Structure formats: structure tokens, C-alpha cells
Amino acid sequence: MEKCNICPRNCNVDRSMAVGFCSMSDKVKIARAALHMWEEPCISGDVGSGTVFFSGCNMKCVYCQNKDISTGGFGKEITVRQLAQTFLNLQAQGALNINLVTPTHYTLQIVQAVKLARRQGLVLPIVYNTSGYEKVETLRLLEGIVDVWLPDFKYIDSETAKKYSRAADYPQIAMAAIDEMVRQAGQCVFDADGIIQKGVVIRHLVLPTQAEQAKRIVKYLHEKYADKIFISIMSQYTPCTDLSAFPEVDRKTTQAEYDRVVDYAVDIGVENGFIQDGEAASESFIPPFDLEGVL
Numbered sequence: 001m002e003k004c005n006i007c008p009r010n011c012n013v014d015r016s017m018a019v020g021f022c023s024m025s026d027k028v029k030i031a032r033a034a035l036h037m038w039e040e041p042c043i044s045g046d047v048g049s050g051t052v053f054f055s056g057c058n059m060k061c062v063y064c065q066n067k068d069i070s071t072g073g074f075g076k077e078i079t080v081r082q083l084a085q086t087f088l089n090l091q092a093q094g095a096l097n098i099n100l101v102t103p104t105h106y107t108l109q110i111v112q113a114v115k116l117a118r119r120q121g122l123v124l125p126i127v128y129n130t131s132g133y134e135k136v137e138t139l140r141l142l143e144g145i146v147d148v149w150l151p152d153f154k155y156i157d158s159e160t161a162k163k164y165s166r167a168a169d170y171p172q173i174a175m176a177a178i179d180e181m182v183r184q185a186g187q188c189v190f191d192a193d194g195i196i197q198k199g200v201v202i203r204h205l206v207l208p209t210q211a212e213q214a215k216r217i218v219k220y221l222h223e224k225y226a227d228k229i230f231i232s233i234m235s236q237y238t239p240c241t242d243l244s245a246f247p248e249v250d251r252k253t254t255q256a257e258y259d260r261v262v263d264y265a266v267d268i269g270v271e272n273g274f275i276q277d278g279e280a281a282s283e284s285f286i287p288p289f290d291l292e293g294v295l
Helices: 080-092 104-119 136-140 158-165 170-185 211-228 255-267
Strands: 028-036 049-054 076-078 098-101 126-130 148-151 196-205 230-234 273-275
Touching: 028 080, 028 104, 049 080, 076 080, 080 098, 080 104, 136 170, 148 170, 158 170, 170 196, 170 211, 196 211, 211 230, 211 255, 230 255
Parallel strands: 049 098, 098 126, 126 148, 148 196, 196 230, 230 273
Antiparallel strands: 028 049, 028 076
């Protein structure tokens, strides 16, 4: 934390004194810790995923649907011990797993909290729910800590990544990160109820005007990993902020755009996957950031 280079932004700042791209200090800040029903069926099941939403983000996409916490700074600072207790509280509520949302900039604290919680009885799988913009060296710190990797693969085109996320190197970074995740997790493993215990589920949110890029991403993932992974093709894109400077994404993804991607995935033989219906593109699917479950 004194020279934070934990993510590809390489800010090299002392987070006890200043903040880098993520806008967060060295203190853990979270905005919500509650059962969440809107993840993939193998993660939420019928009970819910024990989801912890961390404040701050190392991506800050212009169209972010969680802008209140990713760029707005909303949340409450807690200690590592309180984070560990949060995991245990979610387990006591019946959560199927502990789902860490936008966790990258708190990797070191998360490692400590998971180890502490496990010593106190935590047995649930740990889900690492990330943008995919990760350093391999950082991911290696999580070996033996994370059971299920849930990364995005947002872009395969550098110019698009630069335009919407100020991260022209995103495609190469995400490819290397996913390689490491697959190395650590191996083949997906599910329990008797179909809930994932170990493995990699890769998400792609289909953006307006970007169906062709989405198809390239699906093709890359299928050719590279075949049935080792699951691919989640998401339709829930919802403009939630001022996008007047980016009019091409200032609307929902059309059903026709989304169907082109799904049909392509089927045509090339993708079998391990998840799709969404059009109702997912609604602000009602965005959880309230109201400090629920925050100690």
C-alpha cells in the first residue's frame, strides 16, 4: 500500500496518504453486504450469493451501472476484522458463497480477511467478481484464497477499451489474467444442486453497436478454453449516467444486437454458457447501495 502497484494502473502512490486511479485509501470501504439473487444461476441459486460490494474501481467505465460506489465514493470504511466478520455473517444468513464485487484494489486486505474468517469457521467458496483488469502477479496472491473466478472480458479491441475505460491495454491484460485464473481453478466443479464450487465463469456485457466485438470475444474464449469455462453473455446494459459525449452507447442494447451474439455462440458450438432475457436491462437489477449488512 505504500507504493501501490497492485493493478495495471501502476499508480505507485502511498495509499495511506493519497489515492490513485481507484480513488480509495488503504482502508477497506464497502457499500453493501447482502444476499444477491441476480447473479448467474450457478452462483445465486435459489438462496442468494453473499455479495460484498467494495467502493472504488480501477476501471471506471464511462457507462458504469454502479457509479455511486465506483466513482461516487459512497460506502463505509471497515477494518479487516470487520470484513472477516461480514463474510461470517453472510454465511450465517445462508449465502451460497462469498461474492467479492470490484475487489482488486483491496486484494491484500481480502487475503487477510479470508484467512481470518476461515480460522473462525468460514467454509463457503470465495467468488472473485472482477472487471478482468488484473495483474497476474496480484492474482497469484489469491491462489488458495479464491475458488471461483468471475471476470469480465469487456473488450478485445484496444481503441474501444481506451475510449470507454481509459485502458488501451485492457485486451492483453485481461487475456493474461484469465489464463492465470483458469490455471488456478481448472475445470468447473458444481455441487449436487448445480452451485459452482470451483472454476471460471467469464462475463461479457454486450454494448450497443458492439455486437461484432462481442462475437470476437466469444470466439476467442471458446477457441482458447472450450469447455473448461462457462461464458455468460449479458444483455443488462442500462445507461445510468450522462453519456452525451458517447451517444452510440446512450441507449440499451437492442434485442437484435444481443440475439446476434447468442446465435453466433450457438453456431460455433458454445455449450457451457448463460444468457439473459430482455428484462435484465433494467435499473431494478442494480442493487440499492444503502450500507445493508455493513458493520
